[in-house]
Amino acid sequence: MTIGPIAMPVVPTVPATSSLPSPGATGGAAAAGSADGFSNALSTGLDNLQQLQTTADTLAVQAATGSLTNVHDYMIAATKASVATDLTVAVRNKAVEAFNEILRMQV
Amino acid sequence: MGMFDAIGVAGTGVTTYRTWLDALSDNISNINTVRPFDQPAFQEKMVVAQAVDFTGGTGVGSGVRVESIAHGNAVGRIVYDPTNSLANKDGYVRQPDIDLGSQMTQLIMAQRGYQANLAVVDRAHEAYSAALALGRNS
Numbered sequence: 526m527t528i529g530p531i532a533m534p535v536v537p538t539v540p541a542t543s544s545l546p547s548p549g550a551t552g553g554a555a556a557a558g559s560a561d562g563f564s565n566a567l568s569t570g571l572d573n574l575q576q577l578q579t580t581a582d583t584l585a586v587q588a589a590t591g592s593l594t595n596v597h598d599y600m601i602a603a604t605k606a607s608v609a610t611d612l613t614v615a616v617r618n619k620a621v622e623a624f625n626e627i628l629r630m631q632v
Numbered sequence: 633m634g635m636f637d638a639i640g641v642a643g644t645g646v647t648t649y650r651t652w653l654d655a656l657s658d659n660i661s662n663i664n665t666v667r668p669f670d671q672p673a674f675q676e677k678m679v680v681a682q683a684v685d686f687t688g689g690t691g692v693g694s695g696v697r698v699e700s701i702a703h704g705n706a707v708g709r710i711v712y713d714p715t716n717s718l719a720n721k722d723g724y725v726r727q728p729d730i731d732l733g734s735q736m737t738q739l740i741m742a743q744r745g746y747q748a749n750l751a752v753v754d755r756a757h758e759a760y761s762a763a764l765a766l767g768r769n770s
Contacts (some may be wrong), residue, residue, distance in 0.1 A: 573635070577749060601643040601753060605636050608760045612635075615764045 563620075570616065574609045581606040637692070644684065644695030651698045652679045652742040659728075660735050666711075666725045668718045673708020673726035675699050683698035705729040709716035 584599040593599060655677040675708045682699035707729070714723030 538746060595647055597643065597646045597650070597750065597753075601639055601646070604757050605639055608636060608639075608757060608764075611761065611764045615768075 567616065567620075570613055574606070574613050577602070577606040577609045636756070636760065637690075638759075639753050640754065641695040641751035642749045644697060645752070646746060648679070648681050648698055649742050649746040650695045651748060653739070653746065655679050655701065656735055656739050656742060660731050660732070660739075663730050663732060663735070666716060666727055667708070668712075669710070669720040669722075669724045669726060670708035671726065674728040674730075675706050676704030676730045678704065688716075708766055718729060744762065 581599070581602040584593060584602050587593040588596075588599050659676050662674045667673050677703065680702050681696050681697045684694040684697050688695045708726040709729050710724050711720055711727050712723050713725050716725050719725050
């Protein structure tokens, strides 16, 4: 396998955010390039999450003030935000796990 | 959209079926609305649905939307009711040409469609969560 050790646990989550430019993240030749790919993926993912949370928040305020026209719109936005949060947390856990694994390495 | 297509597409379906429910409730609430003879009768509202063909790369469409609201018969049923205050000099008024049986049947269809789309949202959520739980206990 040609993928670098740091990139390996995190790269498979990159295709989930389909709007990514992903500049050769799977190439794995240069460690710096892979790290760039991951940080890009992470920040794009966080932006995405932020946007979904904002949508859900706006709809929640509308629900509270009585100006919400579609009840399901809020529930669907909340569901999307919840799944996106779960995804972000999963990615973070995997990254931390990989980092800890490296820390435990005997040298 | 992008990441949660299934949820978003099912959401468009829920919105469309909700509009259908709204239209049906309008029809049923106006089923006894009487109009004077020289005005059009209350017209049945019919939701025209249209598939949204925009494809986000996968070749799958983006759901459904309400294209327009079609209107039913404006002639209505011409009823002889001379005691009605809206009757013309010959005693005729117009009542809407809406069949309550058909409206109730459509109400069931709209309700079930709404529920089916919400079930899709639920299943998609479950599926995504299952994917996220991959390898959590390893």
